Amino acid sequence: MSVQTKKAGNLQGLALILPVVLSVMGSVLLAPIVPALMEQFKHIPNANYWVLSLLSVPALCIAIFATPAGYIADKFGRRRILIWAMIFYAFCGMAPLILNDFVAIYISRIGVGLCEAIIMVASTTLIGDYFEHDQRDKWLGSQAATASFSAMCLFPIAGALGSFGWRGPFVLYSLSLILVLGVIFFTWEVKKPQTVKTSANEKQRHPFPWAHMVKVCVITLIGAMMFYILQFNLGSALKANFEVNSSLMTGIMLSIASLGVPIGAVFYRYAHKKFSISALIMVEFGILAVGFICMSNAPNYQLFLAAGFINQFGAGMVLPTMLTWAMRDLQMDNRGRGTGMWQATFAFGQFASTMSFAYVVSQTGNVMASFGVFGIVALVMCLGTAVTFIYNRPNVSLTQK
Structure with missing residues (x-):
């Protein structure tokens, strides 16, 4: 059980479930503009593979880096890395608005995936820190529902922005700079509980299950x-x-x-x-x-x-x-x-x-x-x-x- 000096409520729950929208944006925003991306980068060898992988590379980054992100969250705190990840996510996500080179755009997508891994781990872990039992289950269930609802809303919005050109949907990554304000103003770092010292004067930690x-x-x-x-x-x-x-x-x-x-x-x-x-x-x-x-x-x-x-x-x-x-x-x-x-x-x-x-x-x-x-x-x-x-x-x- 965590040691808290403050009581988490609806504001904290909302501030922590809304970042899940950012993980959905990784692939959803690009899906409607795949034909435009294919046309833009058709000169690239194996374009069919590389252009489509722009959609999936963020999920691959989550698969590879989510576990290391969890170690970082345990060692350095969840809130701090969540805030910085959301800020960097916005700039990595919007980078294709000014980038023309495919390799540079691909690197920016890897950056999006790395930030997504930290955002998902840190926000979900904070929900676990703030809430217990029924309240924890309530907010984790709400997180899943929010992800699904946001995907349904983002598909048509991305399609509409895509009508202005293949760069259009990348504007939506700026949403992260708005959502991070909720984390900054309505959340706090949870203090770790006092550890019990053994006779050898070493800290006793819970074994990983x-x-x-x-x-x-x-x-x-x-x-x-x-x-x-x-x-x-x-x-x-x-x-x-x-x-x-x-x-x-x-x-x-x-x-x-x-x-x-x-x-x-x-x-x-x-x-x-x-x-x-x-x-x-x-x-x-x-x-x-x-x-x-x-x-x-x-x-x-x-x-x-x-x-x-x-x-x-x-x-x-x-x-x-x-x-x-x-x-x-x-x-x-x-x-x-x-x-x-x-x-x-x-x-x-x-x-x-x-x-x-x-x-x-x-x-x-x-x-x-x-x-x-x-x-x-x-x-x-x-x-x-x-x-x-x-x-x-x-x-x-x-x-x-």
Whole structure:
């Protein structure tokens, strides 16, 4: 438990969940201008690969550097590095407004990713420092919902700015300079609790819960893969099976299906009070399985979209469940490291999602059948968790410390 001289409330919660918008901006802002970027940098060798990687390189940076960022947060404090990361994020993000060289722009995107890793770890760790039990779960669930809602809002805004040229959406990175004011004025650094000295006059620290974190991260990796599959492949499925060729219609349908994520995250805030960890995971993977299997057998795009919404509802519950589960066994002196480890796992799941789905499609030869394969995987996870739930009752709920 952390030692606080101040009581955190709604202002602190809002100040710390809003930076999640910055992590969403990493890829969302560039998605609508991919054709313009391709045209601008078509002279570059292997442009198809390098231009598209501008979208994904920030997530790769989170996967690699989130864990070291957690160590830094534990050693030097969360608030200080959060403020500086948000400031540097703005300048790295806006750099393409004046840069013309592709290599320089790519380096600026790496800078965005490094700052995102620190922002996500530091802000999430501070939520863990400030709040406990139900309040902590409330704000972590709100963080997931905020990320999903912001993505839905940023897609059309980035598209509108992109109509002025490929540099247009990069203006939005200046939002970080506004959000950092909330952190500066409404948060504080939490003091570390007094350590107990041993007979050898050495400081006794809480051991890092490796067994707990490995278990959480393994299931988080699978959940993260499930989380991104529909978002990355809905357009291909609509075009190949339902002859939906309009990018506008695809974007609208993706927004409708993705609406399930924030709704699922909000529903989690109520469900976690009544169900154990195992029960929640069982239900969530069950919902994912139903969505995937129904998607693979949908006779028209309307039912496909409805099944996609169900799938994303389950995905919206998975994210806060995994994060609050990870937080449960972390203490003040290792919370940053554990949060970084979790963030890195979830970010890596984004890459694993694209690679695993591409492999399954190469084996099945069909996008719709591939959804069914992942539906079976989700069903296996659901049944496996059900067995664990039955044989380990009574289980510890997420609301217990």
